[in-house]
Amino acid sequence: MPISSEKQFLNRDEVLAKLGLVEGMKIADFGCGNLGYFIIPMAKLIGKTGQAYAIDVLKSVLEAVRSKAKLAGLTNLETVWANLEKPNGSKIADNELDVVLLKNILFQNKQHQEIIKEAARVLKKGGKLLIIEWKKIAIPFGPPLELRLDQDYIATLAVNSGLKLVEKTEFGQYFWGLVFEKV
Numbered sequence: 001m002p003i004s005s006e007k008q009f010l011n012r013d014e015v016l017a018k019l020g021l022v023e024g025m026k027i028a029d030f031g032c033g034n035l036g037y038f039i040i041p042m043a044k045l046i047g048k049t050g051q052a053y054a055i056d057v058l059k060s061v062l063e064a065v066r067s068k069a070k071l072a073g074l075t076n077l078e079t080v081w082a083n084l085e086k087p088n089g090s091k092i093a094d095n096e097l098d099v100v101l102l103k104n105i106l107f108q109n110k111q112h113q114e115i116i117k118e119a120a121r122v123l124k125k126g127g128k129l130l131i132i133e134w135k136k137i138a139i140p141f142g143p144p145l146e147l148r149l150d151q152d153y154i155a156t157l158a159v160n161s162g163l164k165l166v167e168k169t170e171f172g173q174y175f176w177g178l179v180f181e182k183v
Contacts, residue, residue, distance in 0.1 A: 009174045010132070012037060015103075018169065018179065019130055021045040025098040028053040030084055030119060031105030034064040038101060043069065043077040052077045053097075055090055084118050085111035092122040103132040104175075106154065107147045113157050120161040123182040129163060131178045132171060139174065151176045 015038065021027065025046045029039040032054040043052035054065045054077060062079040069077040083089045084105075100119045106112050119129050136148040155165050155178055163180035171177050 009172050010103075011172060012041065014171055015101075015130070015132065015177075016041060016045065018177065019099050019101065019128065021099065023047040024049040026051045026096060027099040027101070028055055028090065028092065028097055028122065029101045029103070030055050030090065030115070031103065031108075032056050032061065032065055032079075034058075034061040036065040036068045038103065039065060039077065040068055040072055040074070042101070043074045044072070046076065048076055050076050053080050053090070053092060054078070055080045055082050055084065057081070057083055084115045085109060086114070087118070088121070089114075089118050090122055094121055095124050097122045098124060098127050100127070100129045101132075102129065104134065106131070106133055107143050107149055112149070112154065113161070116154070116157050116163075117161045120158070120163050120182060123163075125182055127182045128166075129158065129180040129182070131158070131180070132175050135170075135174055135176050137174075142174065151178055154178060 027042055032039045039054040056062055059081055066079050080091055102119055134142045134148045138145050158180050164183045166181050167179040169177040
């Protein structure tokens with residue numbers, strides 16, 4: 001089963017509730033994916049006075065998200081072609097965002113610390129980062145076990161980036177989640 005089938009196992013409403021999005025927020029989905037599965041409803045929740053950023057390294061993904069946003073009548077969603085492994089890779093100003101979602105992209109990269117630092121950099125003081133990754137369990141779908149990340153390792157990287165762990169949670173039986181706040 002392909003990795004993109006995660007939407008069959010990851011409850012979007014549960015994730016969105018954890019983000020606590022309200023009208024007027026500035027938010028980003030780091031590694032948004034071509035379905036816009038999270039960023040489109042996130043942009044709707046923050047309304048016309050909010051600003052949403054769909055960030056990905058693949059231009060084709062961003063084209064698909066841009067099309068979906070246009071079809072949904074969203075004017076508050078901007079797509080950003082970015083390499084999150086580089087300093088200032090998101091092209092977003094320091095201390096700009098209320099919420100960053102980092103969902104199932106760390107296992108695909110080697111520069112975990114750099115990506116988390118980039119998320120921390122763009123968050124306002126008190127801003128929230130939600131990291132979701134596949135549990136380190138052997139199942140016949142999703143990424144190989146050796147690519148799945150330990151949540152304590154990721155928590156340590158985030159704390160070292162100036163974030164405070166607020167909550168450890170699970171999303172269904174296949175994903176763990178960590179909620180951080182910028183201090």
